[in-house]
Amino acid sequence: MKKSLYTKIRFILAISLSFSTSSLLALDVNLKGFVKDPEGRPVQGASLFLVENRMGAKTGKDGSFEFLHLSPGNYTITITAPGHQPKTASVELQDQDRSLDIVLQTSLIESQAINVTAKSAATDFLSAPQPTTVIEGRRLERQRGQNVMSALDNTPGVATLTTGAGTSKPIIRGLTGQRVLVMTDGVRQEEQQFGDDHTVDVDAFNIDRIEIVRGPASVLYGSDALGGVVNIIRSKAPTAKDGAPLLGGTISSNSFSNNKQDAASVSLFGYNKESNFGYRVQTDTRKAGRIDTPKGTLPNTGFKERNVSTSVGTDGSWGNFYVDSFQRFQEQDLYDNPTESPGAKGYQQVTHQKTHAHSFFILPLVNVELDAGYQRNNRREIPDKNRYVPIEKTLFDPTVDNFGKAYAIYQVNQNAVKQGLNLFLDTTTFDAKVHHKEWKGLKGTVGVSGMQQRNSTIGTDALIPSNSLSNIGYFILEEWKLGNLTFSAGARLDRRTMDIRANPTLGNTNQTRNFSAHTGTLGSIWRFAKSFAWTVNVGRGFRAPTAFELFADGVHEGTGRFEIGKASLTPETSLNYDTSLRFATNKIQAELSVFKNRINNYIYSVSAGAFDPASGLPIYLYRQDSATLQGGEFNVQAQATSWLVLTGGVDLLEGRVRKTVPKEVLLNPGGVNVDSIVSDLRTKYLPRMTPNRARMGARFTTAKFLGITNPYFSVNGTFVQPQYKVDKLETHTAGYNLYDIGFGGEIPGLTNGSESATFDVAVLNVFNKEYVNNLSRYKDYALNPGMNVTFKTTIPFTLISN
Numbered sequence: 001m002k003k004s005l006y007t008k009i010r011f012i013l014a015i016s017l018s019f020s021t022s023s024l025l026a027l028d029v030n031l032k033g034f035v036k037d038p039e040g041r042p043v044q045g046a047s048l049f050l051v052e053n054r055m056g057a058k059t060g061k062d063g064s065f066e067f068l069h070l071s072p073g074n075y076t077i078t079i080t081a082p083g084h085q086p087k088t089a090s091v092e093l094q095d096q097d098r099s100l101d102i103v104l105q106t107s108l109i110e111s112q113a114i115n116v117t118a119k120s121a122a123t124d125f126l127s128a129p130q131p132t133t134v135i136e137g138r139r140l141e142r143q144r145g146q147n148v149m150s151a152l153d154n155t156p157g158v159a160t161l162t163t164g165a166g167t168s169k170p171i172i173r174g175l176t177g178q179r180v181l182v183m184t185d186g187v188r189q190e191e192q193q194f195g196d197d198h199t200v201d202v203d204a205f206n207i208d209r210i211e212i213v214r215g216p217a218s219v220l221y222g223s224d225a226l227g228g229v230v231n232i233i234r235s236k237a238p239t240a241k242d243g244a245p246l247l248g249g250t251i252s253s254n255s256f257s258n259n260k261q262d263a264a265s266v267s268l269f270g271y272n273k274e275s276n277f278g279y280r281v282q283t284d285t286r287k288a289g290r291i292d293t294p295k296g297t298l299p300n301t302g303f304k305e306r307n308v309s310t311s312v313g314t315d316g317s318w319g320n321f322y323v324d325s326f327q328r329f330q331e332q333d334l335y336d337n338p339t340e341s342p343g344a345k346g347y348q349q350v351t352h353q354k355t356h357a358h359s360f361f362i363l364p365l366v367n368v369e370l371d372a373g374y375q376r377n378n379r380r381e382i383p384d385k386n387r388y389v390p391i392e393k394t395l396f397d398p399t400v401d402n403f404g405k406a407y408a409i410y411q412v413n414q415n416a417v418k419q420g421l422n423l424f425l426d427t428t429t430f431d432a433k434v435h436h437k438e439w440k441g442l443k444g445t446v447g448v449s450g451m452q453q454r455n456s457t458i459g460t461d462a463l464i465p466s467n468s469l470s471n472i473g474y475f476i477l478e479e480w481k482l483g484n485l486t487f488s489a490g491a492r493l494d495r496r497t498m499d500i501r502a503n504p505t506l507g508n509t510n511q512t513r514n515f516s517a518h519t520g521t522l523g524s525i526w527r528f529a530k531s532f533a534w535t536v537n538v539g540r541g542f543r544a545p546t547a548f549e550l551f552a553d554g555v556h557e558g559t560g561r562f563e564i565g566k567a568s569l570t571p572e573t574s575l576n577y578d579t580s581l582r583f584a585t586n587k588i589q590a591e592l593s594v595f596k597n598r599i600n601n602y603i604y605s606v607s608a609g610a611f612d613p614a615s616g617l618p619i620y621l622y623r624q625d626s627a628t629l630q631g632g633e634f635n636v637q638a639q640a641t642s643w644l645v646l647t648g649g650v651d652l653l654e655g656r657v658r659k660t661v662p663k664e665v666l667l668n669p670g671g672v673n674v675d676s677i678v679s680d681l682r683t684k685y686l687p688r689m690t691p692n693r694a695r696m697g698a699r700f701t702t703a704k705f706l707g708i709t710n711p712y713f714s715v716n717g718t719f720v721q722p723q724y725k726v727d728k729l730e731t732h733t734a735g736y737n738l739y740d741i742g743f744g745g746e747i748p749g750l751t752n753g754s755e756s757a758t759f760d761v762a763v764l765n766v767f768n769k770e771y772v773n774n775l776s777r778y779k780d781y782a783l784n785p786g787m788n789v790t791f792k793t794t795i796p797f798t799l800i801s802n
């Protein structure tokens with residue numbers, strides 16, 4: 001399998017590189033123009049993106065832009081600028097240069113940005129095949145939290161599963177973990193996602209925007225995209241289109257009062273015109289103490305992290321290329337249930353390294369996009385920060401002489417790296433996509449993606465066996481535009497091989513597991529009026545079981561459970577139906593979506609109603625049943641006046657499971673407790689479902705106030721219903737209302753070209769409400785945080801101009 005994968009990769013590279021030298025033969029047409037507002041004033045700093053060629057440009061002080069050396073054909077150009085409504089235009093280039101005058105309507109509405117995740121090419125709000133949210137610009141700065149995923153809170157259809165303040169992972173329409181694919185710049189993030197306590201190992205500072213696709217995306221991205229996709233677009237090296245200085249940078253800081261957290265970031269970047277290369281380096285650090293709740297402080301809930309990243313890149317009429325690399329180190333204390341583990345001081349250490357090389361070649365008839373990535377994740381979970389706890393009895397035993405105690409200490413220090421859980425996950429990925437240019441309204445992408453993984457278990461807690469994995473997928477996605485109708489269709493074939501190493505502690509033998517799946521999607525978008533769009537989608541997704549779900553057998557410190565896998569698990573398959581009605585102008589943006597997702601062989605863990613005698617932790621078993629998740633989302637933003645924006649939304653979700661009697665029970669009817677089986681079959685709800693909720697907000701803004709440019713004042717409310725539809729033995733939670741206020745703007749005198757220094761102050765949970773979030777891993781024994789005052793600043797600077 002591995003040899004076959006590498007052979008295919010070499011073949012694709014050879015084909016793409018052989019064409020790249022001829023790509024300039026037909027590039028001889030220029031596209032220029034101006035971007036203005038309705039009153040004819042130039043819009044400086046507007047971003048333009050030529051979808052087919054992945055080329056970008058920014059307008060100068062006079063609003064001018066240019067794309068040079070293009071080949072004749074049909075193009076789609078997107079234009080965005082702060083304070084204006086995004087615009088998408090179709091342009092036909094023949095054998096002569098062309099000039100465009102583009103008018104952007106002024107608007108205070110956010111989230112109308114362009115996204116590149118919902119399909120193989122960039123698209124706007126009304127043209128996206130699936131419900132999509134983009135968080136960027138000032139909205140991202142306001143929502144940037146204590147970890148990268150906290151910015152997603154209260155996004156339509158999206159919530160987060162949390163373990164304290166430092167760990168958070170996305171939940172899309174009730175699905176999380178291995179069912180929601182998290183990527184950075186289109187490359188999958190691999191970090192032992194099987195654990196509820198395992199966060200997304202990406203820096204919260206070094207990102208330009210976050211794109212969320214709700215609904216299955218297995219055709220483009222393969223396994224793990226059953227529920228949706230979160231694509232984190234990282235800040236990278238500037239290139240010619242960005243108008244960057246030779247040496248510039250930013251200084252950012254975040255502070256949070258609740259857990260006395262401080263964070264700071266410094267970046268340096270620049271672009272050299274002579275070499276046509278840009279660069280970027282960034283470092284930041286974050287440290288937090290214990291969480292405060294309205295009823296006291298939670299012990300052992302602090303964390304700290306460090307991040308370093310580098311990036312280099314270049315672009316031109318031939319395409320673009322960049323290399324991006326980062327390393328993240330985090331230590332987090334784990335607060336265990338004080339009833340089950342009184343005084344526990346467990347913690348986890350995670351180091352994540354990732355390097356990604358991207359290239360895009362513009363050829364006469366097609367464009368070729370190549371992505372290669374390597375990442376290493378090292379996860380350690382240790383029962384106690386004091387490494388000598390396991391030999392505590394030896395050290396205080398008067399019958400043990402000093403030599404015996406010294407030898408015990410020596411053994412602990414020598415084997416410190418093996419104490420507790422210690423996992424190494426190495427992942428190599430490669431994706432090749434061929435985008436053919438539009439022909440009679442038809443355009444699309446053909447691609448292949450490969451992944452190699454090696455997971456090593458070296459700790460004393462052998463939670464999962466060492467294993468290796470190979471995956472290759474082939475896909476095609478096409479769309480056909482016919483007047484106001486756009487039809488899309490896609491198909492994908494995936495083959496996955498997992499080689500498991502024997503582990504006597506876990507009781508498994510050497511074995512190979514093979515999985516394969518066919519997925520597909522059908523959809524349509526009807527632009528039945530200028531500002532309206534109606535979408536309908538049907539998609540099939542799949543997810544292969546993980547080594548953890550198959551073979552886990554032991555204490556998982558991060559979740560405070562004794563977890564037992566099931567070797568007979570088979571892949572999940574889903575069939576999702578989704579429809580959306582959208583409306584967008586420069587004053588209003590609204591979307592209503594309804595979905596139903598049926599998942600066969602849904603894998604989940606349930607309480608066994610018993611405790612492990614050695615650790616005292618509750619036992620959880622993995623099983624498979626049929627599941628149905630259904631609901632809908634409504635979201636609206638409206639510019640009521642020139643100084644007021646109103647927001648609101650409702651999310652509804654229900655997750656049901658149709659349970660069957662496990663086969664192993666039928667094989668041993670004499671040892672069955674009939675009452676427990678009947679009680680289990682009566683439980684109809686999936687665990688950890690997002691409660692129904694609503695949100696309302698108002699943002700007041702003006703051009704200037706007390707010398708502050710573009711100030712705002714915001715008030716937001718979140719209204720969460722009780723969640724009584726829970727799994728057997730799962731804790732239900734009461735409803736609650738939370739209120740936040742915020743104030744911010746641009747700092748006077750610190751403008752740097754088109755970039756401005758900004759500040760944001762917010763008070764979260766203004767009334768210090770006592771509440772328990774159903775999606776908190778601490779919900780069984782702890783409240784959520786109380787009032788939290790936050791302060792954030794970002795200051796750009798230029799040291800050497802170009």
